[in-house]
Amino acid sequence: MTTLKDTTYEPLTTDTAIKLSKDLQLFNEDDLLFAHEIGDGNLNLVFRIQEELTGKSIIIKQALPYAKVVGTSWPLTLDRSRIESESLKRTYQLVPNYTPKVYYSDSELAVTVMDDLSHLTIVRKGLIEAVQYPKLAKDIGLFLAHTLFYNSDFGLNQQEKKIQSGRFINPELCKITEDLVFTDPFFDHDTNNIDEQLKPFVAETIWADQSLKLEVAQLKQTFLTKAETLLHGDLHTGSIFANDDETVVIDPEFAYYGPIGFDIGAFVANIILNYLSQDVHLADHPDKKAEFQKYLLTVITETWNVFEEEFTVLWNKHPQDAFMNTNGYLGQTLDQIFKDMIGFAGCKVIRRMIGLAGVEDVEAIIDLKVRNQVKQRALSLGKEIILNRKDISSIEHLVKVVTKYA
Ligand code: SR1
Ligand code: MG
The missing domain is CATH 3.30.200.20 (Phosphorylase Kinase; domain 1)
Structure with a gap:
């Protein structure tokens, strides 16, 4: 048969x-x-x-x-x-x-x-409805720490890592990210999707800013060359299922060997976009808005803190490199991951506002004028965190910057 x-x-x-x-x-x-x-x-x-x-x-x-x-x-x-x-x-x-x-x-x-994960909901959909997932930040922080550490030269046998990275050469999907995240939104490119009313703002704030382009060029170069670990590659809130008790990450078709900060930045960017969109979705419920936006900010801080703590535990428990107990090496590594993460989050925020694939959180805002205002705030925020990423000293500092744009 x-x-x-x-x-x-x-x-x-x-x-x-x-x-x-x-x-x-x-x-x-x-x-x-x-x-x-x-x-x-x-x-x-x-x-x-x-x-x-x-x-x-x-x-x-x-x-x-x-x-x-x-x-x-x-x-x-x-x-x-x-x-x-x-x-x-x-x-x-x-x-x-x-x-x-x-x-x-x-x-x-x-x-x-x-x-089948139908007993869970897609986190993006839930967040749009202002659903709080109590375990999301802890689970994603642990997910990130374990996957990013144990697939890297810090946590995986270094010969094995080279062999593994060969199985995850993913040129076509990487090219999508290189174009849609790191290139097209920063130029007047035909893949972009920008309302005519918003275009002058984009032209002035994004396309004409050479210092921004210089930073994005560096971030793109990092994405292209820093084969640190096996990434999920597209860790937005539409790639996560959850309920009160469970969190499951799906859709790693963009997986490849790239910089550790990339997945963390993708997740943080999508939480930021939901945070900004709630100014509109919950505008008629100020108390609920304040409470939910506060929750979203704790998701950002807790995710990073759990990631950092767990990565540190794994670093001390299962070191794969002779230098890993050298004073300062862990701190320096985490500092670089943090700065990469912020830069990638900024690029992801910008691409979702003007690039080919938007996010429902913002696209669901019916009033075009109001939607464009949210997009302007997101674009300014994305730009600020890219430009200032080297001076943002802690996750609390990042959150403080985010709150300026609500
Ligand atoms: C052509 S694919 C557009 C976007 O969808 C995926 O989720 C990735 O984020 C990609 O950039
Ligand atoms: Mg996907």
Whole structure:
């Protein structure tokens, strides 16, 4: 019998997704299964397969040979599916509580079959609704410390790290980040998505500022060359599922060996954007707004503090380099990660305001004039933290800068 998993690449349909899950014996042949395509990201198909009687369910994610957000005119490698499943498996070894389990992956079909996380919500959606996730900051801080440390030369055998980094060469997805995060938003580029009313502000504040461009050039160079650790590569709040008790990180198709500060900066940037958007979403509920924005600021500080504390514990517990007990080395390393993190957060804030892929937190603001005001504040904030990142001395200092823009 020919099973689907023996065939060559074709985009799945709900019927073929059901067939694949039966071929893989994840369900019985006579089970009554329902499939829905639930993908709302920029790139892939995502099917939820559920058995009617028991409610048992799985997710089948399949890469398309193009970027869904743009269409077939933007071809995109299917190898990202292999990268994603290998990253999920590696991450599951390190932090199983924060990672979906992969049941099957196939680089030919570009599919990854994994845990269904429908009992959780996407953090971006929850934050827009002003839902507080009590464990989010601690969990993400621990996730970051363990993944970033144990995939780096500080925590992984240094020969093994070189071999591992070879499996995560991800040129096409890195190119997306190089263009959409570090280049296009800083020029009048046709991938940008900018309302005409906002354009003069962008031209003056971002495109004409040579000192900003000089800093972004350095940050881009860091992204291009600093192969410190295996990154998630796209750790925004849409890549995190959570509820009161659990936090799970998904979607590492942008995984590659890059600078430690990058994932932390991505997460912080997305919290900042939600913080700014709440000025509008919660404008009619001032007490709730104050409380929720305070919560968001604690997410930023707690995430960094937990990351720093845990990274320090791991550094002392499992050092892989003879110099790691040298006085000052840990402090210097953390200081550099902190400054990189702030710079990357600034670039990510700016790209989400004027680049190809916006964020719902801000795009959901219906009144265009009000939305543009929020975008202006975000752009100014992003610019300030990029320019001043070397003088921002602590996470509390960063938070203080953020509060100026609310
Ligand atoms: C063409 S992909 C656009 C964006 O979506 C992903 O989530 C990444 O952030 C990428 O830059
Ligand atoms: Mg994604």
